[in-house]
Amino acid sequence: MKVMPACTTFFEKNLCHLFPLSLLLKKYYAPIVKREVLLGKINEEDQVLCIGGGALPWTAVEIATQTGATVHVIDSDPYAVKLASKFIRLLKLEGKVNVRFGDGQYVDASGFTVAHIALQAYPQEKILCHLLQSISRNGRVLVRCPKKRMACLYGDCIAPSCLNGKSTKQSCSTMKETLLFTKYT
Numbered sequence: 001m002k003v004m005p006a007c008t009t010f011f012e013k014n015l016c017h018l019f020p021l022s023l024l025l026k027k028y029y030a031p032i033v034k035r036e037v038l039l040g041k042i043n044e045e046d047q048v049l050c051i052g053g054g055a056l057p058w059t060a061v062e063i064a065t066q067t068g069a070t071v072h073v074i075d076s077d078p079y080a081v082k083l084a085s086k087f088i089r090l091l092k093l094e095g096k097v098n099v100r101f102g103d104g105q106y107v108d109a110s111g112f113t114v115a116h117i118a119l120q121a122y123p124q125e126k127i128l129c130h131l132l133q134s135i136s137r138n139g140r141v142l143v144r145c146p147k148k149r150m151a152c153l154y155g156d157c158i159a160p161s162c163l164n165g166k167s168t169k170q171s172c173s174t175m176k177e178t179l180l181f182t183k184y185t
């Protein structure tokens with residue numbers, strides 16, 4: 001695992017034991033997700049799949065609460081899944097946000113209309129190709145990209161030049177933008 005995904009994972013796994021403090025992360029994720037919801041036109045009828053939720057799946061929580069959509073999160077780390085499931089119970093969002101073990105490279109996305117790939121999910125390119133094959137027709141895939149100077153601290157990330165659709169700029173310290181890919185066939 002590269003430096004930044006390892007740091008974020010470590011940070012979240014420790015912070016989640018301090019529930020009131022972990023609520024502060026909402027301030028960080030809410031504006032990022034707001035721009036992604038607008039970009040992906042996510043609404044309550046969407047079935048959303050998040051790849052890489054970590055111990056504190058704030059992206060999934062924000063998508064569910066901002067749009068009313070049902071969100072399914074997968075994570076390839078069983079301990080993160082256990083901690084995230086407890087976090088979702090504490091937020092009383094069971095049924096609206098579901099967390100399970102899985103790898104974004106192999107997940108069956110056929111029942112989903114939107115997928116979201118975390119900045120720390122890897123390998124991003126392989127996950128994106130797999131999702132664009134398996135997601136439903138007209139499905140949208142959102143991918144977070146790091147700032148150029150930070151890219152070496154993440155695994156294989158999608159190059160923004162691969163984009164076939166729209167993107168939205170992000171204004172936080174590590175993330176440059178979120179890209180939108182749409183499956184047309």
Ligand SMILES: C[S@@+](CC[C@H](N)C(=O)[O-])C[C@H]1O[C@@H](n2cnc3c(N)ncnc32)[C@H](O)[C@@H]1O
Pocket residue numbers: 005008009012051052053054055056057058059060074075076077080102103104105118119120121122123127
């Ligand atoms: C630390 S989290 C950050 C996500 C953040 N909490 C959010 O809500 O956007 C990143 C997670 O991605 C998971 N991950 C990395 N690659 C993955 C893959 N191929 N499939 C599923 N999960 C993956 C890691 O196990 C880690 O828990």
